[in-house]
Amino acid sequence: MTDKYTQFVSHGIGKDVARKLGLPQPVVLRRHQPGQPLVPGPILVQGSSDGADELAAALLSWDLDVRRHAVPREKLGAIILVLDELSRPEDLERPVLAAAASIRDLSPSARVVTVSRTAAGAPGPASAAARQGVDGLLRSLAKELRAGATANGIVLADGVTTTSPSALGALRFFLSGRSAFVDGQFLTIASGEGTLPADPDKPLAGKVAVVTGAARGIGAAIARTLHRDGATLVVVDIPAAGDHLATVANEVRGTALQLDITREDAGQRIIDHAVGRHGRLDIVVHNAGITRDKLLANMDPDRWNSVLAVNIAAQLRINDALLASEHFRNSPRIVSVASTSGIAGNRGQTNYAASKGGVMGMVRATAPLLAERHGSINAVAPGFIETEMTARIPFATREVARRLNSLQQGGRPGDVAEAIAFLASDAAGGITGDVLRVCGQNLVGA
């Protein structure tokens, strides 16, 4: 649901009033629907490297309308700024200023995507400066864009080409409506792993996916999105949430597994159910999480321990079972739900933020363990998402919280689900140990 303020300022008198008073003007974002065009207009590919040429050719092969030079006053669906051969900061000028001339031609909900290389792998200080410069440039541009347009970046590790499967997969994700609430973020392509899907509308066809905490909210949205993308679902939640879980399972044509994930044998039960009922297990989404907010000065062991037990200890234990299983060896995917609270901190959430920070640490350290089986593990960190939980926040606090990002609105559970579905796909095989924020570029937490 679009919030009432966004509805009001999107049309007629509300739009005029908001503009004249200088009020936030959130727009209804372009979100993915199967069959819709990837971008709302032609794509301008800026950059003169071989990597830029190859990328433009790849986009042409997707039957997209690609420009290598801007046509004056033509509305654009996206600008792709290929900066993969920067050797010093001065190299930024030509492509960046060329792109600048086209910023005003971007359509509503258009995309800017940079393609650059990791500063960590730079051969010298000047090239590192240039590469790191893209970071600040992109994040600032994201804050300048209006009308639902977003800017995100793809960072290639050395040796990874602009047309490697995951670079193209990430590009497609950023261009599409799937990334509606992702803004000012980077995805690092660590390797040439991954394969592009035969059918871009069914990237998870043939996969069996488990989603924990799937009875409602973001978990239910993840289940629906994975189902839409072609996966067979096992939805998991605590037995007490079984009625909502059954509704979700029946909606996504999957099976319901009533299970407390803090049980010692939860991982084995998940594997047994997925393999026993559906013959395989490809994707595990650790979404189940709880909050027990209290200032640290008032924290009690029960609040602290229950949050840590559900939000991180259970994930670690389940991952151990997955890593030990012969059924989780064929390019498996793990995606965990973290939180911007775990990055920026949040008053009253020391326990929750500790657990979510823990998720990000776990993801980084688990990535190498999955590498030899061509697996990947990543986290998605949601910002302010419109759920039953955030609907209980007092009105004024909620209204401020949902405007404090570049898109000036809260995200939807489906926005988080889209990011998870992408990271769970074969195309994302070259992305691992990474954290992707789905927060509309929240102004807190970098």
Added chain:
Amino acid sequence: MSFTGQSATGPEESSTSQAATHGRDSLRKAVVVGGNRIPFARTGGAYTKSSNQDMLTAALDGLIARFGLQDERIGEVAAGAVLKHSRDFNLTREAVLGSALSAETPAYDLQQACATGLETVLGLANKIKLGQIDSAIAGGVDSASDAPIAVSEGLREVLLDLNRAKTLPQRIQVLSRLRPKDLAPDAPNTGEPRTGLSMGEHQALTTAQWKITREAQDQLAYNSHRNLAAAYDAGFFDDLLTPYRGLTRDSNLRADTTLEKLATLKPVFGKNLGAEATMTAGNSTPLTDGASTVLLASEEWADAHELPKLATVVDGEAAAVDFVHGKDGLLMAPAFAVPRLLARNGLTLDDIDFFEIHEAFAGTVLSTLAAWEDEEFGRTRLGLDGALGSIDRSTLNVNGSSLAAGHPFAATGGRIVASLAKMLHDKGRVDGRPARGLISICAAGGQGVVAILEGF
């Protein structure tokens, strides 16, 4: 040559029951895949506003979700309710249409008082064994909260005649027959039509006849609560039950009850029998709302759908007693059905690993066990050489039964079948041999239905 001679004399020598057994051996198996029920709620509680159709649909949808049966065309669904509105003439089919199953799944209603649920299992299992269907869902539901209320017989006759009257004078004449007492509604009751006695009063006669003590009844009730609570705590019901309307456990369950507390309750049945009254609200089941379902299949269907096989439905037997003339107690039919079923299958009580004897009243279970242990009853009524035998009480209702869970009449059979199938499957995996379970359910009208399941 010798073969010809044997086959000529064979059939004459073998009894009909043996022939029946041999016939059954050639049939394919009907397996219990699993089950789902909603927590049972005391009447007037969480499900006060839920109809039979609501609850049966919820139980079905939970089963569908557990086993991924969305859009599946099931061979047949059979369920029923004891307290049933006339509008629910097609209750089960309507529940199927409201569920996530394929709308092309046929369904029928069945009604055999408290044996309804078990009888749906037996009937559908037989169809599977015969090859008529490959999959089936058995079930039952009852709401004492949303019970039908009929108009009085006097008002009903007037209304029907009024409908037939053609002229205004005729209508006035019909209406003039109406008396104030005709306006009082006719509420349902659980009394036996032929004796006017409630089920509790009937059982009180039987309880006294078999000299069942208050202490023994309270102990059985205490065990039921303790066992059910322990089963919940162990997660036994995690894959047998789906919460409904805020309930996650049976609302009748008193995990903290004690023998002392049970001993303080005042008797409610059998107060005019002369003998000491022993039956209380604690050792009798309360009126309850709830629904249960069981997924049955052929082995091939279960395998093709990658579904578990918990137990096979081996055999079932129904019996009835002449309680009207006082020959036997109203709820004693299982005492006759079980020996017949065991004999037909060449089994004794010692061959049973788990006994599930429905706790309509603690006195019912104990009277049945007393009858089986009674030499004279065995000789004169069962036609045996002596007593049928006794059972190891530690194998009786080990995960609780109706005294703790409650008893929505038609839903009890499904509750027991699914739970027992899981217990047998789990025990078989530990023991390395198939475990065997016996189900015994008494029913109004002096009836009883019993069954044997064997772990897969």
